[in-house]
Amino acid sequence: MSELAGLAGVTFLVTGGNTGIGRATVTSLAQRGGRVYVASRSAAKGEAAVTEIKAATGNEAVFFLPLDLADLDSVRACAATFLATGEPLHVLVNNAGVAGRRGLTRQGFELMFGVNHLGHFALTSALLGRLTASAPARVVTVSSDAHYSAPGIDFSALRRPARGVTGLREYAVSKLGNVLFSAELGRRTAGTGVRSYALHPGVVASDIWRRVPWPVRPLVTRRMLSVTEGAQTSLYCATSDAPEVAAASGQFYDRCAPRAASAVATPELARVLWERSQEWITG
Numbered sequence: 001m002s003e004l005a006g007l008a009g010v011t012f013l014v015t016g017g018n019t020g021i022g023r024a025t026v027t028s029l030a031q032r033g034g035r036v037y038v039a040s041r042s043a044a045k046g047e048a049a050v051t052e053i054k055a056a057t058g059n060e061a062v063f064f065l066p067l068d069l070a071d072l073d074s075v076r077a078c079a080a081t082f083l084a085t086g087e088p089l090h091v092l093v094n095n096a097g098v099a100g101r102r103g104l105t106r107q108g109f110e111l112m113f114g115v116n117h118l119g120h121f122a123l124t125s126a127l128l129g130r131l132t133a134s135a136p137a138r139v140v141t142v143s144s145d146a147h148y149s150a151p152g153i154d155f156s157a158l159r160r161p162a163r164g165v166t167g168l169r170e171y172a173v174s175k176l177g178n179v180l181f182s183a184e185l186g187r188r189t190a191g192t193g194v195r196s197y198a199l200h201p202g203v204v205a206s207d208i209w210r211r212v213p214w215p216v217r218p219l220v221t222r223r224m225l226s227v228t229e230g231a232q233t234s235l236y237c238a239t240s241d242a243p244e245v246a247a248a249s250g251q252f253y254d255r256c257a258p259r260a261a262s263a264v265a266t267p268e269l270a271r272v273l274w275e276r277s278q279e280w281i282t283g
Contacts, residue, residue: 018050027056141182149172
């Protein structure tokens with residue numbers, strides 16, 4: 001894979017690829033000739049996005065997959081549908097996310113943690129065999145610099161709805177989960193040809209903030225990046241052949257460069273989160 005060359009013969013799956021930085025990511029990949037699967041919760045919005053991206057890029061190899069990350073049964077079904085195509089999978093972009101929402105997933109997890117971390121953990125786990133068989137392959141997980149504000153993970157809090165108006169504390173914990181997952185995935189896939197990357201896309205005015213209450217939302221989203229700007233680090237991690245990227249795994253990226261993750265993101269916490277996540281998705 002090359003940052004500048006075409007992507008013919010390379011297959012991507014992008015969650016939340018129908019809107020925001022996910023859509024900008026899909027559009028760029030399709031423009032460069034990649035085969036791209038767009039996984040999203042809304043069939044109507046997902047299929048409309050696929051039609052529009054095909055028209056805009058002239059690439060007919062863009063496909064829709066139904067995926068509700070708040071329901072582990074839907075995650076498993078999405079993975080099974082892709083695996084049934086028999087296609088290789090070279091890059092999985094765990095892009096979808098929610099912020100500022102209260103509630104629980106279908107399996108009873110705090111919504112932002114359940115969608116942003118656990119749903120993507122389950123999807124990656126289900127597709128890891130195909131990624132390994134397709135190596136060299138990559139798993140790119142969109143996190144946030146919000147993870148720096150998380151003091152750790154209170155595992156007892158993961159079974160109750162977010163507290164407060166904005167839910168920013170719970171959002172930070174979910175993004176810490178992304179960083180921990182990506183680092184642990186890098187350690188566990190060492191030597192297999194699968195590489196893992198987590199990233200901060202920048203502070204982007206995307207649909208992820210649509211559930212933040214209106215009086216607060218303009219304050220949260222002002223001076224944010226465009227979705228096209230926000231997609232650049234995702235694209236860099238997904239496609240760059242730069243030696244410092246192609247040979248790396250488990251690192252955190254910001255503005256297309258490595259950045260030290262939070263000191264809270266220790267290998268010990270990553271291992272515990274991985275083991276618990278594995279129990280949650282199989283229990």
